[in-house]
Amino acid sequence: MTEQHIIDELKTIIIPYTEEKSALENIGAHTDFIKDLKINSANLVDIVLDIEEKFNITIDNDSMAKMLTVKATIDVIENKLQANAG
């Protein structure tokens, strides 16, 4: 799965949780969920649960704590996908 593919999937997951439509439209590796997309910590949990379902992975507490930006989230998803494949 390419990085762009993951970003596209993330964008679809995030739509219901943000009102910042232009920030979402221009989403990139450095987009910060809290600062740029104005997502609260409770909705961040929902996003992580949606990511688990979409990518069929299980995210642990330590990984969850890192998932504050798109880049960090892609890293976690890629790691978990690789662990599943290996």
Next chain:
Amino acid sequence: MEAKEIINKLPYGDAFLFVDDLLHIDENGVKGSYTYAQNLPFYEAHFKTAPVTPAVILTETMAQIGLVCLGLFLLGSYSDEQKISIAMTSNSVDFLRPVYPGETVIVTSEKRYFRFNKLSCRVKMETVSGELICKGTIEGMLISKPDE
């Protein structure tokens, strides 16, 4: 943890405590009751000529029993040594019937999920005879921090 122990751990003062008793609690849910005393201060103003329990107070009652008491139970022994901070992060509630001064309500909450410190519950409030008053989903973050 026993019901009395949980109620004692609630962070609310008497003027904003809307839990009298917990009838049942386990890891999947909780059932509790509260009686709105005739002399609660908001009845003078809500409304000027016809006292009715404000919907926000009904929501708060559902949150205190259904979310906070259950959350304290789920955090269990952690909460003995650690400070817990609790915040309601969202609620979506449908109201079917008013609650008048002096009425007793029964709140039943079922856990939807508790992950990454977020507790999401399906909660309903009924009269003692089982008539539905309101129902919905209430969610919050429960975070235990080491004592400073």
